[in-house]
Amino acid sequence: MTEQSVYRHLREFRETLDQPEPLAWAEISHGQLLMMTSPKKQHQLVAHRLRTQLEPQLSTDLVLMLKTDMEDAGLGILRVPDLVVIDEEEAVVDSDAIDPRRCHLVIEIVSRSNPSNDYEGKLRDYPAMGVPHYLIVDPRDGSAVHHWAPVNRNGVPTYDNRQHYTFSDTISIAGWKIDTAGLPRYSEDRT
Numbered sequence: 001m002t003e004q005s006v007y008r009h010l011r012e013f014r015e016t017l018d019q020p021e022p023l024a025w026a027e028i029s030h031g032q033l034l035m036m037t038s039p040k041k042q043h044q045l046v047a048h049r050l051r052t053q054l055e056p057q058l059s060t061d062l063v064l065m066l067k068t069d070m071e072d073a074g075l076g077i078l079r080v081p082d083l084v085v086i087d088e089e090e091a092v093v094d095s096d097a098i099d100p101r102r103c104h105l106v107i108e109i110v111s112r113s114n115p116s117n118d119y120e121g122k123l124r125d126y127p128a129m130g131v132p133h134y135l136i137v138d139p140r141d142g143s144a145v146h147h148w149a150p151v152n153r154n155g156v157p158t159y160d161n162r163q164h165y166t167f168s169d170t171i172s173i174a175g176w177k178i179d180t181a182g183l184p185r186y187s188e189d190r191t
Contacts, residue, residue, distance in 0.1 A: 003076050004074075025067070025080050027078055029077050029079070029121055029125055040111075040112075042139065042184060042187065043082075043109050046109050046137060046139050046183055047082050047083060049182060049183055049184075050083060050109075050137065050183070051064055051083060053178055053179065054176060057175075057177070058176075061087060061089070062085055062086065062087060062088060062104065063085070063086060063088045063091050064083060064084070064085050065084050065085075065098070066082065067081075067082065068080065068084060069096060069097035069098065070084060070099075070129070071098070071099075071100075072099075072100055072129045072130075075128055077125050077129060079125060079129075081106045082107055083105075083107040084103050084105065084106050084107070085103060085104045086103045087102050087104075089102070090102035090103075100129035100130055100131055101129075103131055104133065105131075105133040105134075105135065105173055105174065105176075106122075106126055106133070106134050106135070107134075107135045107136075108122055108136055108137070109137045109138075109139065110136060110138040110139065112140060115138070115140065118136050118138075119136065122134070123136075123147065123158075123159075126147075126150075127150035127151070127159050128157035130150055131150065132149070132174075133174060134146075134147040134148070134159065135147075135173060137180075137183065139183065139184060139185045140186055141185075142167035142183075143165065143166055144165040144166075144169075144171060144180060145162055145163070145164050146163045146165070146173055147159035147161070148173075167180045167181065167183050167185065168180065169181075
């Protein structure tokens, strides 16, 4: 069985799944179906604050989408970014998923339950998919990392640059500014 056929089977299986609470839509990466728990309210508050900062800065030909499938079937990867800035033209194309080559920025907010997905799996997949800017926002410790300029180094997709921030810095990405001072950190209480 080829990687492409494995991907097609996983994609078809994903479409038949009922989304049992508290699971979010499954992602597909490297022949695996990845099930995540739904984002918690503190995670969603961070997403809201990022969205309200970014949307007013976008030109009229760009849109910010939340939790939308982004797929590169050729690579066998389907991810569901927390936030993604894409061309509005891509938003109206008759397809179920975003073409990653039409996105400008992906933002992932690290969850408590699976931080390695954002720091390892997606850090491997997004440069392979050609995502030009990938921002990881981590409310666990109040940090953020901006990765940009995807390259293929010795056959391994990666980003050529990265910049670390703390929740007091202003992040500049592609001319947009994100003030992290107002982003909440996860509380110690896990209830």
